Amino acid sequence: MSSSRQKVRESIKQLRPYVAGKGFTEISRRYGLDPKEIVKLGSNENPYGPSPQVKEALQRISPERYPEPEELSEALASYTGLPEEMIVIGAGMDGVMETLTRIFLEAGDLTFIPTPTFSYYEILTILAGARPLFSPRGLDFQIQDTIPKDVKMAFLCSPNNPTGNVLKEDELCQLLETTDAIVFLDEAYVEFAEQSLAELVGRYENLVVGRTLSKAFGLAGMRLGYALMPQWMAQEYRRAAPPFFAISCASAAAGVAALADLDYMHKSVDKIRMERERLQKEIKSHPSQGNFLYLKTEEASETFVERFLQRGIIIRDCRPFRGAGEHHVRVTVGTPAENEQFLAAYREIQR
Numbered sequence: 001m002s003s004s005r006q007k008v009r010e011s012i013k014q015l016r017p018y019v020a021g022k023g024f025t026e027i028s029r030r031y032g033l034d035p036k037e038i039v040k041l042g043s044n045e046n047p048y049g050p051s052p053q054v055k056e057a058l059q060r061i062s063p064e065r066y067p068e069p070e071e072l073s074e075a076l077a078s079y080t081g082l083p084e085e086m087i088v089i090g091a092g093m094d095g096v097m098e099t100l101t102r103i104f105l106e107a108g109d110l111t112f113i114p115t116p117t118f119s120y121y122e123i124l125t126i127l128a129g130a131r132p133l134f135s136p137r138g139l140d141f142q143i144q145d146t147i148p149k150d151v152k153m154a155f156l157c158s159p160n161n162p163t164g165n166v167l168k169e170d171e172l173c174q175l176l177e178t179t180d181a182i183v184f185l186d187e188a189y190v191e192f193a194e195q196s197l198a199e200l201v202g203r204y205e206n207l208v209v210g211r212t213l214s215k216a217f218g219l220a221g222m223r224l225g226y227a228l229m230p231q232w233m234a235q236e237y238r239r240a241a242p243p244f245f246a247i248s249c250a251s252a253a254a255g256v257a258a259l260a261d262l263d264y265m266h267k268s269v270d271k272i273r274m275e276r277e278r279l280q281k282e283i284k285s286h287p288s289q290g291n292f293l294y295l296k297t298e299e300a301s302e303t304f305v306e307r308f309l310q311r312g313i314i315i316r317d318c319r320p321f322r323g324a325g326e327h328h329v330r331v332t333v334g335t336p337a338e339n340e341q342f343l344a345a346y347r348e349i350q351r
């Protein structure tokens with residue numbers, strides 16, 4: 001028994017597992033609530049879901065066939081304005097990042113991670129046997145350090161999860177111009193922001209921009225992500241990626257249908273942005289360009305979150321985000337009705 005266990009790689013033993021936002025099933029069981037009564041504002045999902053055309057497309061799939069990603073690649077090229085040769089896809093942006101770290105990271109390598117941020121960068125670093133260098137963000141959550149020499153890969157996130165701030169173009173250019181590292185810019189939430197920095201791909205040999213259909217397009221359950229990268233990197237990606245990029249025929253069909261209805265996506269993004277501003281003013285959280293708000297709490301975040309959970313409202317305790325401390329929560333912007341339920345609970349709790 002023990003000798004078999006000893007075969008587990010040392011790096012796996014060091015892993016702090018990814019802590020996802022709580023789900024309907026867990027909370028309904030724990031508090032005896034009807035899942036329909038639960039308001040889920042803990043996972044930065046899009047409450048409006050995907051375009052109705054997605055459901056129709058899903059009825060036409062052929063599950064007995066392997067997926068064919070060509071149409072999806074074409075749709076992504078048209079959406080991003082970049083040629084297909086510079087676009088790769090994966091099972092969520094998580095899947096894209098997995099393939100990228102498999103390409104670039106070896107045991108002993110260093111990665112650069114400004115904290116607090118999305119914790120999967122750290123997990124992937126450790127899985128590769130590499131070592132993360134954490135760089136605490138400044139007061140307004142801007143990145144303070146340049147990327148140290150010897151770093152192989154840097155993980156930047158804009159808008160940053162969980163803080164909601166964006167990286168400015170001149171800041172990114174300066175980082176890129178002072179490093180040889182592969183710079184991964186995570187734009188999971190970019191559609192909710194004022195601008196994207198994706199046009200810098202191609203100007204820099206070492207920049208890759210990750211994107212997803214989980215957020216603005218409302219397809220989190222489909223696990224569909226993509227990345228924009230220089231052609232040389234896309235060639236390596238195609239060699240290292242799992243068969244069919246690990247997407248399914250359902251996710252490919254859903255992606256194509258969602259990308260064909262940009263009007264629907266823009267409308268849901270507009271509604272979420274409006275609600276974001278309304279919520280932000282009332283709860284006085286940090287400003288945000290994502291579909292979520294980062295809020296400092298007087299009491300311990302664990303206690304604060306628990307008060308909401310008891311009322312059937314799921315928000316995210318930010319303690320698992322390294323560097324966020326014990327007094328921050330993240331609230332996803334929901335529909336007006338969901339946000340009202342959140343605000344009603346917030347007012348009651350603040351009293």
Ligand code: PMP
Binds near residue numbers: 091094160211213224
């Ligand atoms: N990057 C960031 C910053 C995220 O917040 C998330 C989702 N939690 C992801 C990537 C992963 O997205 P996907 O659903 O496409 O795997």
